[in-house]
Amino acid sequence: MKIIDLSKPIxxxxxxxxxxxxxxxxxxxxxxxxxxxxxxxxxRLFPKDFVGWADDTIKKMGVHATTHIDAPWxxxxxxxxxxxxxxxxxxxxxxxxxxxxxxxxxxxxxDPITVADMETTLAKTGANIDENTIVLIRTGRDTxxxxxxxxxxxxxxxxxxxxxLLDRGPTxxxxxxxxxxxxxxxxxxxxxxxxNDTLFWETHRVGQRRPFWHMEQxxxxxxxxxxxxxxxxxxxxxxxxxxxxxxxxxVIR
Numbered sequence: 001m002k003i004i005d006l007s008k009p010i011x012x013x014x015x016x017x018x019x020x021x022x023x024x025x026x027x028x029x030x031x032x033x034x035x036x037x038x039x040x041x042x043x044r045l046f047p048k049d050f051v052g053w054a055d056d057t058i059k060k061m062g063v064h065a066t067t068h069i070d071a072p073w074x075x076x077x078x079x080x081x082x083x084x085x086x087x088x089x090x091x092x093x094x095x096x097x098x099x100x101x102x103x104x105x106x107x108x109x110x111d112p113i114t115v116a117d118m119e120t121t122l123a124k125t126g127a128n129i130d131e132n133t134i135v136l137i138r139t140g141r142d143t144x145x146x147x148x149x150x151x152x153x154x155x156x157x158x159x160x161x162x163x164x165l166l167d168r169g170p171t172x173x174x175x176x177x178x179x180x181x182x183x184x185x186x187x188x189x190x191x192x193x194x195x196n197d198t199l200f201w202e203t204h205r206v207g208q209r210r211p212f213w214h215m216e217q218x219x220x221x222x223x224x225x226x227x228x229x230x231x232x233x234x235x236x237x238x239x240x241x242x243x244x245x246x247x248x249x250x251v252i253r
Contacts, residue, residue, distance in 0.1 A: 006136075006174075006218045006231075006248040008067040008145055015147045016065075023060040029053060063087075063243040069174070069215045069235050074242035075207030082211075087244040088237045090213060094172050097132045099231035099250055100125060101224050105140040107155035110186040113137065115164045127227035131169035134231040138221040141177035145219060156182035159202040166210050172233065174215030174248070180204060215248060224250055 012022055032052030037043060064070070071087040072079035079085070102121040104113050122129065129135060137157065144150040154177035162180075165173060181187060181203045191199040206212070215233065230251040235244035 002252040004220055004223050004250045004252070006067070006220050006250055007246070008142075008217050008219050010061070010066050010245065013146045015150065017148075017151055020062060020065040020151070021060065022058075022065055025057045025059050027055040027057070031055070061245070063238065063241050063245060064216070066245050067215065067217045067219070067248060068243045069172075069213055069233055069246045069248075070180075070204075070207075070243045071213060071241070072207050072211040075204050079207055079211040080209060084207075085211065086239070087235055087241045088239045090235065094213065095233040095235070097134045097172065097231060098227070099134050099136055099224070099229050100127045100129055100227045101136045101138050101221055103138045103226070104155060105138060107139065109153050109155065110182060110189075111155055112158040112182055113155055113161050114158055115160050118161050118164050125226035129165075129168050129170055131171065133170045134233070135165055135170045135173040136218065136221055136224070136231070137173065137175040139175060139177045140222070142217075142219040142221070144177075145217070151178040152183050152185055154178060154183055156180065156186070157203045159206050162203050162206045162212070163210075166206070166212055171212045172214070173212065174218045174233075176218040176221045177216070179216055180214050215246065218248060225252070228252070 010022055012024065029052040032055065033046070071090055072084040073086040075084065077084055102118065104117055104121060107113060107117070139155050141154045144153060157175065157180050181201055187200050191197065231248065232251065233246050233248050235246040238244045
């Protein structure tokens with residue numbers, strides 16, 4: 001059995017925009033000794049090998065700041081005419097399933113992934129997808145993680161391509177770039193150029209009509225075969241949240 005980690009390290013990256021930077025305070029072992037003394041244990045009764053315990057505090061981390069999975073609540077208060085589910089309401093059976101990688105590394109920045117791209121890449125894998133499949137979109141933009149370009153460059157799923165996947169059953173999917181849609185810069189430019197008020201965040205907004213969950217900021221998809229592996233997604237159980245950081249792994253047996 002081989003396990004491949006598909007998750008981004010949770011750490012401070014100076015290249016990240018301020019709104020998605022992570023800050024963690026690492027506390028030294030010895031700091032715990034004062035806490036124990038304040039609790040009432042005399043220093044003479046400290047065990048000879050007691051150096052204290054290490055501790056860490058996440059001082060800042062948005063739920064969308066690192067590898068994470070979005071719940072329908074992220075897209076709007078309702079999904080499919082029903083109250084949208086928050087991340088703690090995600091059915092865990094959806095979080096484990098056979099995986100398929102669709103390779104669209106040929107797509108240029110700002111060029112949306114189309115239905116034709118989905119059909120072509122799926123045919124190349126020889127795989128079948130259904131309601132149990134977890135579909136992973138490989139763009140190759142995980143190489144930009146930790147740089148200032150990460151959130152401004154990439155392709156992105158079109159609304160039509162997302163609908164195409166949903167029509168075939170999968171409701172959990174993921175991508176190895178900053179977001180599921182085109183980068184914000186590209187979305188805004190397209191909307192202005194066409195005077196089309198339906199383009200901004202068009203793929204996320206599919207989730208207002210049809211519930212689905214998608215992961216963003218995956219990595220290492222290039223280490224996977226096109227299919228024949230299992231994906232496991234473990235989001236933090238944050239009550240009422242729109243998303244949660246997740247440890248995502250692939251298991252090849």
